[in-house]
Amino acid sequence: MRKRITHKPTTKAALRMGCGLGVSGICLLTTLSMAHAQTISAEQDSGAETYGLRGTTTAETSETRAQARAAATLYGALPAIPTASDSSDLADVEDEPNATIAAQESVRARESSEITTGSIGLDSDISQADQDFADSLARQNGRVESIDGLEANPATDADSVPGFTLGTLTLRPTLNQRAVHESIRNVFSTTSRVYSETTVSGTLDSNWSRHQLSINGSGTLQENLSGTGTESPSANIDAALRLDMINDITATLGAGYSYSQESRTDPNAISGADTQSGIHETRASIGLQKSLGILRGTTTLELTRTLYGDATLANGGTVLVDDRDTLGGELTTRVGYAVSPALVPFLEASVGRENYDQKIDSTGSERSSTSYGIRAGAELDFGEKLNGEIAAGYLRRRLDDASLNDISGLTLDGELNWSPLRGTTINVGLATTVESSTSAGEAGAIVYELDSTLTHEIHSAVVARLGATLEYQDFDAGSNRGNQHSYGASTGLTWSINRYLDLDADASYERTTESGGTDERTTRLSLGLTLRR
Numbered sequence: 001m002r003k004r005i006t007h008k009p010t011t012k013a014a015l016r017m018g019c020g021l022g023v024s025g026i027c028l029l030t031t032l033s034m035a036h037a038q039t040i041s042a043e044q045d046s047g048a049e050t051y052g053l054r055g056t057t058t059a060e061t062s063e064t065r066a067q068a069r070a071a072a073t074l075y076g077a078l079p080a081i082p083t084a085s086d087s088s089d090l091a092d093v094e095d096e097p098n099a100t101i102a103a104q105e106s107v108r109a110r111e112s113s114e115i116t117t118g119s120i121g122l123d124s125d126i127s128q129a130d131q132d133f134a135d136s137l138a139r140q141n142g143r144v145e146s147i148d149g150l151e152a153n154p155a156t157d158a159d160s161v162p163g164f165t166l167g168t169l170t171l172r173p174t175l176n177q178r179a180v181h182e183s184i185r186n187v188f189s190t191t192s193r194v195y196s197e198t199t200v201s202g203t204l205d206s207n208w209s210r211h212q213l214s215i216n217g218s219g220t221l222q223e224n225l226s227g228t229g230t231e232s233p234s235a236n237i238d239a240a241l242r243l244d245m246i247n248d249i250t251a252t253l254g255a256g257y258s259y260s261q262e263s264r265t266d267p268n269a270i271s272g273a274d275t276q277s278g279i280h281e282t283r284a285s286i287g288l289q290k291s292l293g294i295l296r297g298t299t300t301l302e303l304t305r306t307l308y309g310d311a312t313l314a315n316g317g318t319v320l321v322d323d324r325d326t327l328g329g330e331l332t333t334r335v336g337y338a339v340s341p342a343l344v345p346f347l348e349a350s351v352g353r354e355n356y357d358q359k360i361d362s363t364g365s366e367r368s369s370t371s372y373g374i375r376a377g378a379e380l381d382f383g384e385k386l387n388g389e390i391a392a393g394y395l396r397r398r399l400d401d402a403s404l405n406d407i408s409g410l411t412l413d414g415e416l417n418w419s420p421l422r423g424t425t426i427n428v429g430l431a432t433t434v435e436s437s438t439s440a441g442e443a444g445a446i447v448y449e450l451d452s453t454l455t456h457e458i459h460s461a462v463v464a465r466l467g468a469t470l471e472y473q474d475f476d477a478g479s480n481r482g483n484q485h486s487y488g489a490s491t492g493l494t495w496s497i498n499r500y501l502d503l504d505a506d507a508s509y510e511r512t513t514e515s516g517g518t519d520e521r522t523t524r525l526s527l528g529l530t531l532r533r
Contacts, residue, residue: 161499161532173202178528182229186520193227212242230275235259254285265512265520268438270311270319277321278309296336304328323361328354344379363440366401390414397434404443405476407434423457442479448472465492482515502530
């Protein structure tokens with residue numbers, strides 16, 4: 001094993017080494033003293049803050065770190081995250097007795113900034129050339145602000161109104177009051193009136209973590225102020241309870257009620273009646289929905305009870321029409337295939353039964369019937385640009401009375417919302433229904449309805465509307481009456497004074513014609529206020 005050899009310095013060598021160290025120490029102390037004196041002198045002249053042996057100032061440290069972060073985050077490479085050294089800067093600035101308030105606020109502002117990927121930070125942290133380049137990448141055609149610099153009015157949709165909190169429910173009531181001038185001209189006479197129309201409506205929605213309850217209702221009263229005409233009250237309420245069950249099954253329970261008066265232009269209206277029959281309709285439904293991968297399955301059962309009131313004649317007499325009271329039910333099943341979250345084609349089949357309270361009505365006919373239908377369509381959800389559903393199919397209603405023809409035909413149903421431009425929305429609704437007849441020897445008609453509305457936001461607080469309606473009643477081939485056409489147009493403006501109050505102005509025109517029968521024109525002008533909470 002090799003021995004370790006230790007070299008010991010001689011006395012003379014040790015003496016020379018000690019002298020060298022002594023001279024070096026003296027020189028080092030002299031240099032530090034001179035540097036310290038110069039630093040103190042500079043501090044007294046310029047007032048710059050120093051950090052002892054760190055050899056730098058607060059301004060130099062902050063600028064260096066800010067430029068490094070700005071260079072790294074200018075093009076989205078790194079998030080602008082406050083570093084630990086920024087916190088130490090704040091501690092040092094707060095501990096320094098001569099620190100200024102502005103310096104403390106500057107450090108706090110950097111620490112409280114949001115952690116945003118790709119953010120640039122303060123403009124002073126980067127060079128002007130980099131800032132100009134970053135600005136060139138931003139949007140160049142921004143909205144021109146108002147001359148006086150006022151903020152735009154908030155949106156006036158129902159969700160922007162706070163409403164009233166009732167436990168876990170939110171109530172949003174609405175009151176609409178308007179004055180309407182109405183003129184009706186037909187083959188025999190012309191009537192005109194000015195009336196007051198009051199509408200109370202509201203929504204009640206739940207704020208539950210699971211399940212959902214939604215109730216919507218409205219009621220309208222009319223009162224003639226001058227002229228002659230029929231006052232037509234109406235009411236409607238619907239409630240839906242969604243239950244989130246096990247295995248991704250959703251159940252929906254629904255109930256509703258509506259009241260309206262039969263129109264004078266309806267084919268079943270009582271001729272010569274001063275007030276047509278009031279229609280009471282009560283609804284109840286239950287539905288189940290289940291998703292199996294890309295398949296969507298829905299089954300719904302709906303029951304409807306319809307009651308008809310008496311019609312009042314001009315001489316004060318009444319006409320009983322209770323033989324039209326019915327109880328109906330319909331079972332509908334839909335199967336959809338999710339091509340994507342935005343497109344779901346589907347097939348739908350339905351079967352229904354309608355029973356009259358009186359098996360044989362006043363015309364001697366058995367009008368109870370069984371209905372069958374099939375539809376094919378698609379659900380669309382492309383966000384705000386395009387959403388809704390559209391379907392086409394075939395419907396057939398077979399009456400119990402063999403002497404009456406079956407009612408059958410093609411069907412078109414759906415609703416589409418399209419926004420070609422921001423602030424502009426086009427809504428198109430299609431519906432196909434079957435209406436039974438009360439005339440002897442007539443089975444009824446298929447009714448096709450089209451309702452379209454164009455809304456355009458002229459200003460953040462002013463919305464313009466254009467509307468068009470079309471209705472076509474196609475009677476069965478065995479009836480001796482011509483088909484009925486009804487079309488109309490409307491326009492209006494809504495000025496949102498604030499999110500609680502709107503000013504509405506509307507004008508509409510409607511014409512209903514039937515070969516050899518009805519020819520009626522109705523014009524309405526209205527002005528009103530809508531109050532929300």
